[in-house]
Amino acid sequence: xxxxxLPKGEIExxxxxxxxxxxxxxxxxxxxxxxxxxxxxxGLARVSAVEHPAPSFVQVRWSxxxxxxxxxxxxxxxxxxxxxxxxPADRLRIQRAVDRAGWIGAAISASTARLIAVHLHRGPTSLxxxxxIDGAVSDALLSELRRIGTEQPDVRRxxxxxxxxxxxxxxxxxxxxxxxxxxxxxxxEPVDRRIVRQHPPATTAGILxxxxxxxxxxxxxxxxxxxxxxxxxxxxxxxxxxxxxxRKHTQRHRSQIGL
Numbered sequence: 001x002x003x004x005x006l007p008k009g010e011i012e013x014x015x016x017x018x019x020x021x022x023x024x025x026x027x028x029x030x031x032x033x034x035x036x037x038x039x040x041x042x043g044l045a046r047v048s049a050v051e052h053p054a055p056s057f058v059q060v061r062w063s064x065x066x067x068x069x070x071x072x073x074x075x076x077x078x079x080x081x082x083x084x085x086x087x088p089a090d091r092l093r094i095q096r097a098v099d100r101a102g103w104i105g106a107a108i109s110a111s112t113a114r115l116i117a118v119h120l121h122r123g124p125t126s127l128x129x130x131x132x133i134d135g136a137v138s139d140a141l142l143s144e145l146r147r148i149g150t151e152q153p154d155v156r157r158x159x160x161x162x163x164x165x166x167x168x169x170x171x172x173x174x175x176x177x178x179x180x181x182x183x184x185x186x187x188x189e190p191v192d193r194r195i196v197r198q199h200p201p202a203t204t205a206g207i208l209x210x211x212x213x214x215x216x217x218x219x220x221x222x223x224x225x226x227x228x229x230x231x232x233x234x235x236x237x238x239x240x241x242x243x244x245x246x247r248k249h250t251q252r253h254r255s256q257i258g259l
Contacts, residue, residue, distance in 0.1 A: 034122025
């Protein structure tokens with residue numbers, strides 16, 4: 001089967017289960033290339049390079065996952081920054097799966113492998129990013145995992161467990177179910193026409209456009225309106241007759257007294 005790569009974008013849009021994140025405080029001198037940081041002036045940005053031009057300062061280059069934007073800034077080596085990390089629920093889920101796999105001497109499950117890749121990838125140019133979307137395995141992916149395990153000791157066991165899963169998997173091609181779910185989840189949600197009909201726009205005025213009434217009730221309202229109109233018509237006729245009688249009586253009275 002020919003592998004057609006999916007368009008790049010927010011990786012969360014390709015997953016049925018949204019990954020959980022949290023932000024932890026870390027010194028600027030401890031930043032690692034690929035991490036997502038809440039930079040005070042830039043907002044969320046990814047570390048593209050870290051340089052140490054002086055013992056007390058660090059030069060950080062930032063990149064934007066959604067475009068060619070790039071920036072650089074110099075920070076004191078001990079300046080605290082908020083770094084995105086796996087949330088407690090995901091961290092516990094991964095840790096339990098890795099511990100269980102190590103205990104029984106087996107590889108982690110495909111779902112755990114995907115969740116690890118979601119948290120360890122280093123942006124849309126990362127091979128782990130592609131793996132999290134379609135599940136394809138390559139030698140370059142294993143090299144990237146080794147590099148991440150070396151640069152980030154706190155997730156070394158996760159990277160090793162994912163690498164073992166990739167090596168022991170029989171088929172290194174894309175996982176069709178992941179691709180199918182990704183293509184389905186990335187489509188816009190369809191509009192429910194029934195909801196649109198039941199809830200007309202708020203700018204439309206009138207009781208019949210905002211509430212539904214039964215046919216019998218509508219007929220009763222129409223009969224009542226007709227009766228009111230008829231009564232109003234009868235009253236107007238009687239009033240005109242009374243005015244004519246008064247006018248005739250007045251004219252007769254004036255003629256009798258010679259006015």
